[in-house]
Amino acid sequence: MQDKYDLHCHSTASDGALAPAEVVRRAHQQGVTALALTDHDTTAGLQEAAQAAEDCGIRLIPGIELSAIYANQCLHIIGLNIDAEQPILTEGLIKQQALRQQRALKMAEKLQKKGIAGAYEAVVQAAGNGEITRSHFADFLVAHGHVDNQQDAFDRYLSKGKPAFVATQWASLEDVVGWIRSAGGIAVLAHPLRYKLSFKWMNKALAAFKLAGGQGVEVVTGRASLDDIRLSVQLLRNHQLLASVGSDFHTPENQWVELGRLAPLPAEAEPVWSLFSPRQPPAAEIH
Numbered sequence: 489m490q491d492k493y494d495l496h497c498h499s500t501a502s503d504g505a506l507a508p509a510e511v512v513r514r515a516h517q518q519g520v521t522a523l524a525l526t527d528h529d530t531t532a533g534l535q536e537a538a539q540a541a542e543d544c545g546i547r548l549i550p551g552i553e554l555s556a557i558y559a560n561q562c563l564h565i566i567g568l569n570i571d572a573e574q575p576i577l578t579e580g581l582i583k584q585q586a587l588r589q590q591r592a593l594k595m596a597e598k599l600q601k602k603g604i605a606g607a608y609e610a611v612v613q614a615a616g617n618g619e620i621t622r623s624h625f626a627d628f629l630v631a632h633g634h635v636d637n638q639q640d641a642f643d644r645y646l647s648k649g650k651p652a653f654v655a656t657q658w659a660s661l662e663d664v665v666g667w668i669r670s671a672g673g674i675a676v677l678a679h680p681l682r683y684k685l686s687f688k689w690m691n692k693a694l695a696a697f698k699l700a701g702g703q704g705v706e707v708v709t710g711r712a713s714l715d716d717i718r719l720s721v722q723l724l725r726n727h728q729l730l731a732s733v734g735s736d737f738h739t740p741e742n743q744w745v746e747l748g749r750l751a752p753l754p755a756e757a758e759p760v761w762s763l764f765s766p767r768q769p770p771a772a773e774i775h
């Protein structure tokens with residue numbers, strides 16, 4: 489049987505709505521057979537997800553989505569098949585998590601100056617033990633009637649150039665790819681078209697990414713159009729990188745994005761899972 493892959497999604501360990509085990513069970517219900525949980529700058533959900541995956545018989549690929557800086561721009565780098573215990577990675581994550589904490593305080597201060605109080609307490613409460621993200625701020629702004637929806641929150645407050653945006657010195661692209669590689673993982677550039685880079689800068693970024701040890705680019709995402717997919721395949725070809733697929737699922741409330749609901753990968757793109765080790769058969773099947 490052919491595997492059905494979804495190599496990008498979120499749980500309550502960062503800005504997802506479902507607990508790690510719930511994400512895994514939902515993926516299983518949607519027919520996914522190989523899932524990577526990729527929370528923002530944390531591996532905290534992986535253990536729970538691995539247990540749930542074992543219980544329902546799907547393959548869990550330990551993953552992460554790291555924030556990185558390249559030429560003053562924040563890029564998201566997915567790590568697949570990482571060993572979450574590797575110290576170079578865990579030390580890096582401690583720094584990224586401290587940055588998230590400090591940024592949340594600064595964002596709340598900026599909102600306070602705009603007359604919006606109580607954001608910090610609200611996002612800390614909403615994130616619980618998970619990492620605080622801008623999505624938590626967006627939810628807070630929606631809940632308190634400052635904006636109509638998440639998109640509006642980003643457009644009016646949270647995106648670059650807007651009143652609550654705080655530029656953050658995430659680790660460099662080179663460092664982040666290095667952490668993933670040192671943890672035995674595969675580094676994949678997430679949603680390449682979402683950064684709105686010019687063709688020239690995208691090619692520069694991909695060249696730097698590859699030089700640092702990056703191996704893949706997300707070609708099929710939950711929201712990619714056929715044109716997007718074609719364009720991404722072109723980027724792969726130019727840089728001889730492998731193709732990844734991932735829904736970037738966050739919540740069942742977003743009816744446009746579902747676990748495993750992904751356009752097929754074009755035949756000319758070599759998939760990133762050609763680098764995965766073969767799936768181990770369950771113990772009972774070994775004779």
Ligand code: AMP
Pocket residue numbers: 503528555620621622623638639642643738
């Ligand atoms: P952060 O990593 O904390 O800056 O948060 C980034 C997250 O915010 C992304 O992973 C998305 O889940 C969400 N996000 C970013 N931009 C938008 C947007 N324009 N509309 C809705 N959600 C967004």
Ligand code: MN
Pocket residue numbers: 498503528621623738
């Ligand atoms: Mn997110």
Ligand code: MN
Pocket residue numbers: 553564678679
């Ligand atoms: Mn992302």
Ligand code: MN
Pocket residue numbers: 496497498553736
């Ligand atoms: Mn994501």
